[in-house]
Amino acid sequence: MTRTVTVGLDGSPESRAAAEWAAREAVLRSLPLRLLHVRRPAPAPAAPQAEAWRSMPSETAEGLRLRHPGLEVTHEQIDGLPYEVLTSAAEDAELLVLGSRGLGALGGFLVGSVGLVVVARAGQPVVLVRAGEQAADEHEPDPAGIPSAGTAYRPVLLGVDADRPHDAVIEFAFAEAQRRGTSVRAVHGWALPPYYVYGLAAAPEAYHDIEREQAANLTRVLAPWRAKFPEVRVVEESFGGSPSVRLVEASAESSLVVVGRRTRRNPLGSHIGAITHAVMHHSAAPVAVVAHG
Structure with a gap:
């Protein structure tokens, strides 16, 4: 069929x-x-x-x-x-x-x-x-500052869990960007374990090491998709904190927001997840929710 x-x-x-x-x-x-x-x-x-x-x-x-x-x-x-x-x-x-x-x-x-x-x-x-x-909402503003269906598409915004990446979510975003002839803006937010916080107070330079490590992790996760979709430009954004606020803010400059939902069934039903739930309720652009295992 x-x-x-x-x-x-x-x-x-x-x-x-x-x-x-x-x-x-x-x-x-x-x-x-x-x-x-x-x-x-x-x-x-x-x-x-x-x-x-x-x-x-x-x-x-x-x-x-x-x-x-x-x-x-x-x-x-x-x-x-x-x-x-x-x-x-x-x-x-x-x-x-x-x-x-x-x-x-x-x-x-x-x-x-x-x-x-x-x-x-x-x-x-x-x-x-x-x-x-409207169709114009998905496109960059024209020289007069007005979104127009005749201009290039705005980026596809992707929420990435670089510690537990899911191929279905990432591939969906890259494929959508390829169809639109636009870029992928990949956002990865990370949180420090509680025991790190006390140590960083004494050695703040260690925070920058973690920043670099997390950014490198995001680059590593996206590398195979850059190779599979070589024509898609990728902008990486890794930062300490929850990605939900950053995704909602960036949605105003995006043609589509792509987030994941874990496939998880139990007697109490399925769960969407806090980040995806927040993006669904507050995004300024269409939101694609992609189920993954």
Whole structure:
């Protein structure tokens, strides 16, 4: 079966932004786009509302075809619980795209409960797109300082755990950068063990040794990917501290943020991780969450 870029569609502004982003991504990947409208079991709506719900996927598909000539777009409606249907659909897709609920008080995503559950359970990469996201937002400003779809793409921002690197996450970011003809900005934050803190107070020069060691570790982790994607320029950033704040800040100058989620199932369910959770909720750019073992 042909893999697709699949997007969850419910007619909201955020899902429409997700559909537009997914269409652009499908063009970059030379893949079909699948619009999936999930209808939660409920009493039958009034006739005008029911007609609007039935026609929404086909109208959205037609608009995307007009704006992206040559893109194959299919649409379907499935009855069921959204998180169950979308999680299942992700397994048959190359990429699943969902809308956020817009901008919150802190300037980032308000990720709904469905999105959180799907991200935590899906085995394939899931991309969250905020309401209002436009093609120009992914590009560098033009000479007048205005983002334009005619300029180069902004970098792909990658959160790297250099101590426990995961190939799926790193490769996803490099492949996305290659498709966009842009660079990868790799951010690695590290923390000192508690027993180091006291020793560094007496020998502060040792901190610089650790800085150099961590920076060299990041370079080592990325070396194979530089070789595999030689045309992708890489900017490395290693620093002491949590990477979540730095990733959120840098997201405003990025076309896409790529972070990982450990595949871990137990009786209490799956977990997203504190850094990924923070980036999902506060990033100014679309966020790709890539599951890894």
